[in-house]
Amino acid sequence: MNDFLDKLYNFIDKPWKAVVVIVLFIVGGAGWVMYEKRDVIIESWLTPSAPYLKTTLVADALGVLATETSADLLQVWEIDLPRNTQQFIAARRRDGERPVIPIPRRLPVVTTASSAKALVDVLEGHPVCIDLTEQGTPLAERLAQRGMKRGCAVPIPPSSEAFVGVIYLAWLNPPDERSESVAVGAARDVARTLVTQ
Numbered sequence: 001m002n003d004f005l006d007k008l009y010n011f012i013d014k015p016w017k018a019v020v021v022i023v024l025f026i027v028g029g030a031g032w033v034m035y036e037k038r039d040v041i042i043e044s045w046l047t048p049s050a051p052y053l054k055t056t057l058v059a060d061a062l063g064v065l066a067t068e069t070s071a072d073l074l075q076v077w078e079i080d081l082p083r084n085t086q087q088f089i090a091a092r093r094r095d096g097e098r099p100v101i102p103i104p105r106r107l108p109v110v111t112t113a114s115s116a117k118a119l120v121d122v123l124e125g126h127p128v129c130i131d132l133t134e135q136g137t138p139l140a141e142r143l144a145q146r147g148m149k150r151g152c153a154v155p156i157p158p159s160s161e162a163f164v165g166v167i168y169l170a171w172l173n174p175p176d177e178r179s180e181s182v183a184v185g186a187a188r189d190v191a192r193t194l195v196t197q
Contacts, residue, residue, distance in 0.1 A: 051162040051196050053078045055089055061167075061190045062092035069183035071169035073099065073148060076156075076194075077107075077139075078165045084109050086139070086166065100146070107138045118153075122166065125159040127152055127184045132170065143170050150174040154187040157195045164195050 012018050034041060058076050065074050072094050077086040086109050091099035110119060114137055118128045129152040132144040143151055148170040156165035167187045175183070 051157075051164055053089070053156060053165045054194050054196065057194055058090045059092075061194055062090055065167070065169075065183075065186055065190055066092050066094050068186040069169060070094070070171070070175050070179045071152075071183050072172045073143070073146075073168075073170040075099075075102075075168040075170075076165060077168065079109060079163055081109060081163060089165070102142060111137060113137050122153055122155050123160070123163055125155050125157070125161075125163075127154045127158070127188065129153075129180060129184065131174075139168070143168070147172055150180070152180065152184050152187070154184060154191055156191040158188040158191050162195060165191075167191055 012021060053076075055078070062074050062076065065071065073091065074094075075091045076089045078089050079086050085106050088102050088105040091101070093099045115130075118130065121128050129150065130140065132140050132148050132151045140151065150171045150173075152169040154167040154169065155163055156167060167190065169183050169187055174180075
């Protein structure tokens with residue numbers, strides 16, 4: 001070992017040689033770590049990370065939607081399809097009053113009252129707007145009991161690549177077609193920002 005250190009010391013007679021030796025130690029150390037952790041690195045590289053809802057951005061997103069849409073109530077629910085549950089995340093009222101927090105905060109996504117077409121549309125990333133007084137899903141019934149007449153579900157993200165949540169827009173009085181279209185468009189724009197890809 002002393003012989004190696006003597007040769008190394010004799011080799012480093014210029015500053016650039018010292019830099020070369022330091023760089024070689026760093027590259028060699030990094031290579032050794034990568035070799036030792038190769039299984040973990042390969043698995044993480046080959047396995048795509050699952051998208052998830054950015055819950056920290058939801059409050060600001062609802063604030064944006066409250067100013068850009070005519071919806072009386074806005075809610076965000078996180079979806080877990082394998083468990084058939086949707087978990088309440090946050091709500092916002094357009095009039096600024098504190099929204100009622102729904103109880104229970106967890107509801108089934110699919111029930112016998114679910115419309116198959118509406119469910120498929122949302123899963124494919126398309127918004128769905130319905131008359132809340134005619135629907136029997138637990139969430140639609142809850143919104144109807146609070147006086148809401150019209151509702152739109154905008155998937156998060158608005159694409160078929162992933163499905164991690166839904167933005168619900170609800171109106172006390174059904175909006176005209178243009179207002180509803182503008183609200184859905186704004187919600188789709190916001191939904192793109194609420195998910196990791």
